[in-house]
Amino acid sequence: MSGLQSVLYCGVCTYPIEYCEFSGKLKRCKKWLLDNHPDIYPKYYSNDSKDDELPAVDSSIGVEREEKLEKSLKKLELKEENKEKRELEKKLSSKIIIKRESRTKRKSIVVISGLEILEIDMKKLAKTFASKFATGCAVSKNAEKKDDIVIQGDVLDQMDSYIHGLLEQHGLKNVKVEIIDNSKKKKAEAPKPTK
Amino acid sequence: MFKKFTKEDIHSRSKVKSSVQRTLKSKLVAQFPPLEEVIDELIPKKSQIELIKCEDKIQLYTVDGEVYFFQKFDELIPSLKFVHKFPKAFPTVQVDRGAIKFVLSGANIMCPGLTSPGAALPEAPGYEKDSIVVINAENKEHSLAIGKLLMSTEDIKSINKGHGIEMIHHLGDPLWNFSIE
Ligand SMILES: [Zn+2]
Numbered sequence: 422m423s424g425l426q427s428v429l430y431c432g433v434c435t436y437p438i439e440y441c442e443f444s445g446k447l448k449r450c451k452k453w454l455l456d457n458h459p460d461i462y463p464k465y466y467s468n469d470s471k472d473d474e475l476p477a478v479d480s481s482i483g484v485e486r487e488e489k490l491e492k493s494l495k496k497l498e499l500k501e502e503n504k505e506k507r508e509l510e511k512k513l514s515s516k517i518i519i520k521r522e523s524r525t526k527r528k529s530i531v532v533i534s535g536l537e538i539l540e541i542d543m544k545k546l547a548k549t550f551a552s553k554f555a556t557g558c559a560v561s562k563n564a565e566k567k568d569d570i571v572i573q574g575d576v577l578d579q580m581d582s583y584i585h586g587l588l589e590q591h592g593l594k595n596v597k598v599e600i601i602d603n604s605k606k607k608k609a610e611a612p613k614p615t616k
Numbered sequence: 617m618f619k620k621f622t623k624e625d626i627h628s629r630s631k632v633k634s635s636v637q638r639t640l641k642s643k644l645v646a647q648f649p650p651l652e653e654v655i656d657e658l659i660p661k662k663s664q665i666e667l668i669k670c671e672d673k674i675q676l677y678t679v680d681g682e683v684y685f686f687q688k689f690d691e692l693i694p695s696l697k698f699v700h701k702f703p704k705a706f707p708t709v710q711v712d713r714g715a716i717k718f719v720l721s722g723a724n725i726m727c728p729g730l731t732s733p734g735a736a737l738p739e740a741p742g743y744e745k746d747s748i749v750v751i752n753a754e755n756k757e758h759s760l761a762i763g764k765l766l767m768s769t770e771d772i773k774s775i776n777k778g779h780g781i782e783m784i785h786h787l788g789d790p791l792w793n794f795s796i797e
Contacts, residue, residue, distance in 0.1 A: 425702055482732070486714055497717075
């Protein structure tokens with residue numbers, strides 16, 4: 422028998438679930454709890470409560486302060502929602518650039534920038550690319566001090582469709598993906614039949 | 617303490633030797649004696665503590681990528697996730713419901729938030745000034761912060777104004793959100 426406790430942390434705000442009301446994300450927290458732990462949900466919220474209704478609690482601080490607190494928590498929620506909206510808009514207006522550069526006559530590399538909007542660990546993503554395309558892949562800082570992913574080999578087309586898939590997964594389907602092919606010229610010259 | 621902490625503040629990472637791991641475990645138990653019954657469960661012999669040295673002389677100790685405790689000076693301070701695993705090992709105080717949102721914003725805790733009807737402090741003799749305390753909240757099951765007493769709990773009761781606890785670590789701060797592979 423273990424003497425240790427395991428705590429259920431909210432999948433949205435990360436707090437122990439009784440603190441969700443203070444996170445500014447209560448609507449989404451409640452939905453998460455209802456979807457993932459319907460058995461626990463009624464312990465905290467009445468099943469017919471409105472989506473932004475705080476849990477019913479005994480409170481020592483008196484009706485007046487409690488009302489004030491509730492108001493400020495609603496305000497926090499609104500602020501948080503607006504912030505998320507702005508962040509999403511900013512993401513949607515950004516773009517991802519996939520660029521092919523030739524390195525030697527035959528070899529080329531593909532550089533992808535703008536992936537930070539996915540908010541995933543770039544090193545991990547580079548590893549995923551490396552195994553997915555069976556090639557070398559590394560993270561490198563660009564002139565704007567942001568992380569680019571550099572992949573060895575001619576994987577431009579595969580990359581394009583893979584990135585679109587990733588964006589869709591992250592709810593960012595509408596982000597533009599621009600393709601720049603700096604090796605085309607040489608490529609066009611290349612396929613001269615060699616006898 | 618972790619208000620502006622980011623991964624950029626990491627200087628180095630290293631695995632601690634098993635002898636050091638033993639020393640750290642006994643130090644934790646010495647500081648928080650009730651941990652003795654569960655320490656081998658919390659940090660099993662086969663686990664590996666990693667030391668992460670950071671800016672500002674902060675040292676984090678992680679197990680499986682999760683911060684278990686940290687130190688800036690000599691004493692070891694548990695992380696909230698560690699406290700949640702075995703809360704009864706730690707000196708604890710309680711704030712009233714009205715103080716929760718201030719605690720979660722990283723503010724120091726004012727004495728009245730610790731002495732009002734919804735709050736709770738230990739009975740005399742209580743805890744000394746400079747003790748590390750875990751902070752719970754009225755009608756909440758789990759702790760929400762860790763701090764250091766700026767005055768003894770008896771003084772908090774009698775003086776009852778000004779800052780009573782210095783904030784060290786709270787739910788939602790960068791340390792709470794920190795994890796590493
Ligand atoms: Zn939540």
